[in-house]
Amino acid sequence: MSAPAPQPARFMVRAEGVHKRFGRLEVLRGIDLAVRPREVMMLIGPSGSGKSTFLRCINHLEKINAGRIWVDGELVGYRQVGSTLYELNEHEQARRRSEIGMVFQRFNLFPHMTALQNVIEAPMLVKRTARAQAVERARQLLERVGLAEKADAYPSQLSGGQQQRVAIARALAMDPKLMLFDEPTSALDPELVGEVLAVMRQLANDGMTMIVVTHEMQFAREVGDRVVFMDGGVVVEEGPPAEVLTNPKQERTRGFLARIL
């Protein structure tokens, strides 16, 4: 790899020619994208188009085969000294990941811990925050997602919507500079979708940089600064929500929107 030009943090996320293969299957086939600080990017596309894979590449849960991704000016997976790139060791990689929040379709709360314990676990373990401080912050965050009174409930005692809101609080407890959402409402009963979207909307208004994979087109239109349509491992079309969702230029985008609306 040749030396990359120093990246000023004009972009929170920048992807350049990202390729990802699973064995023979090429899932990402050259993704170029940029997300500015405080921007909310909505990522849409058919099943299997590589949306989840791309999110996972951003926080290095998957290693890319070609291309580069920068988060806040730092090359994902590497440390740059002069013109030399050093692959990050596990601890350095974990530290970078701790600055990126991720919310999953199936919540992935820790079932053996209460809501409060779920939220304080990583700050105490990873950031070495004192317990009293972590608990105070966790209570604020649970309050913010409307679950102050559920602090001592276990995940199995919470509804899907409540679990997902705890999961958002858990991610926020690490004070991330970027939040990744992978279909956060797809596993929810329709009547519970609204409460989770409301929390995300609030987060967007507070200026969080967000990449959201979603099938909620109304939400994408109202909250997104930009919509990116992916298909077959490439970005087919991107632009302001009103344009992409109302007057798509590409045939594939039109077909996709016609199918899901």
Added chain:
Amino acid sequence: MGVEVERGATFTVVPVRRYGQAVLAVVVALLVAWLAAAGASSHFVNPRVVSQYLNNPLILGGLANTIFVSIAAMIIGIVLGVIFAVMKMSSNVVLAAVSGFYIWFFRGTPVLVQLIFWFNGVPAVFHELALGVPFTHVVFFSMPMVAFMTPLAASLLGLGLNEGAYMAEIVRGGILAVDEGQVEAAQALGMVSSQTMRRIVLPQAMRVIIPPIGNEFISMLKTSSLASVVTYGELLRRASDIYSSNLFVVELLVVASIWYLALTTVASIGQYYVEKRFARGTSRAERETPWSNLVRNIVRLGR
């Protein structure tokens, strides 16, 4: 019996008659009665000798040693099991291969052979136990192997290492049962793999691991009798020491068996309560009673 199935129509319901079962029950009951009568009339067990030796100090000491060596070997087994399970699942091929070899070797050879190997084989080949820097002459500490390889040490090594191999597979099964999303969530929060294992994966694997650990412990209480061959003074060894001088062979075997049954029964009841705590919310926990758990353990024949 009249049952109203639909309005206006009444049917008579005849339950299935299980004649075969009734005949079988009578035959089995007769056989048991015959055995009991034969045993009682043959005077092959002297109940007075049995009750006299039941709380003999040597026997009670053996009982304590059985409990001690079983618990200690179990702890060694659990610690080794966790280490080798994690090694076997490691992406490091050397670690995985070493662990695979350990599990294959210790599960594939009889514990009895392993016990004799530690007690008789090792001191015969290695005369000295030394702690130092490998491949150099630097030695921090050394002692004669025969002094180190006491009956207790050989028993703990034999039983503990063997148990570790079985435990490794149990722990691995427990770890594999934890949802992959848990690891992903932990990593996304910035935990490194050792933190993820300790705080997220192992606590959840416990639910799956606890019931078989109970079975292994009950099994260990009985397997520990093999330590008698390396002259460790556990229950069976003490019983045989006594009967080799007074020749009440059967009586002392009965004494030992009564104590083994007492141990496995108590452990079974304990297991029931521990499992119930860890399996809350699952249907099996509700169905079982201490009694059915006991029956299940006694019916299960060795491994």
